[in-house]
Amino acid sequence: MTPARPAADAAETIASLIREVADFPTPGVAFKDLTPVFADAAGLAAITDALARVAACADLVAGIDARGFLLAGAVAARLGVGALAVRKGGKLPPPVLSESYQLEYGHAVLEIPADGIELAGRRVVIVDDVLATGGTLGATQRLLRRAGADVVAAGVVLELAGLGGRAAVAPLPITGLHLI
Template identity: 75%
Template sequence: MSARTLGAARALIGELTREVDDFPEPGVQFKDLTPVLADRRGLAAVTAALAEVAADADLIAGIDARGFLLGAAVATRLDVGMLAVRKGGKLPPPVLRQEYLLEYGSAVLEIPAAGIELAGRRVWIIDDVLATGGTVAAAGALLTEAGAAVAGAGVVLELAALDGRARVAPLPVTSLSVA
């Protein structure tokens, strides 16, 4: 990724991210990216940077829910398709399903098991935040199970203290900003 594109994205992420103390529980400082996505400059800069990261993809996988917004913008920019990696129970059967742990509990991700040929496709995972890595790892496992070649993951913000990068290793992760 070019230093100019990364620098522009990083500056706007820093400027526009809202920090909320004690959410979702006491002692946690929540990083709210909603203002970044709602700002035309922020959305454009983040989309451009993530598209550079995933330039060799032939399919983008956006993770429910903010990953849908980012993934669709990146896929449109790259002129490729976008697969919605959904929370459990949102897709009609048959599905491939992966349970995983979150910072505050557990969850399930699903992708269609029919109707979309994933075997041999070069896929980049796009999401808003890399925290403990559970969501990105689960998405990667689902895509790999379906036969896709998962090239890497691109995220807007990485919460380095939670060490999610170690959990998704050896999958390459590009973070536009690190907190």
């Protein structure tokens, strides 16, 4: 097991490893690729440690499809709690609980199992890779609360602060490890 690193170290590590891809997915967009951060052992350890501090009060860590699964599993293992995968629509067998939400270019659906996992009264922290406009995080929060969970906080690796995501899910406490 890698020793814990200070929270400030997580931001520095992310900044040093993130890859910027010009004009992706459309011209004028500078895509922030976290793949090199996740593939680096020290980078993944720094992120896991920092998000585990955010989720220390939780008894379940929910990760949003798909990179959030990686984060939720690592954080939950570090804390000794369970992990829940919040899936894109159509990926789970019925019955499911689902939540639709708007995207800039259409709509999307997130789902969790309606059977087999008792969420009522559980303290849940949501983790994901990026917070942009807050649509996906907001839909996840609504979905979990409808299932009876107490969503207490969220943690993201990268926050695109200028896109208003934090305001879209207020008053949920959010920790962004690296702000752009």
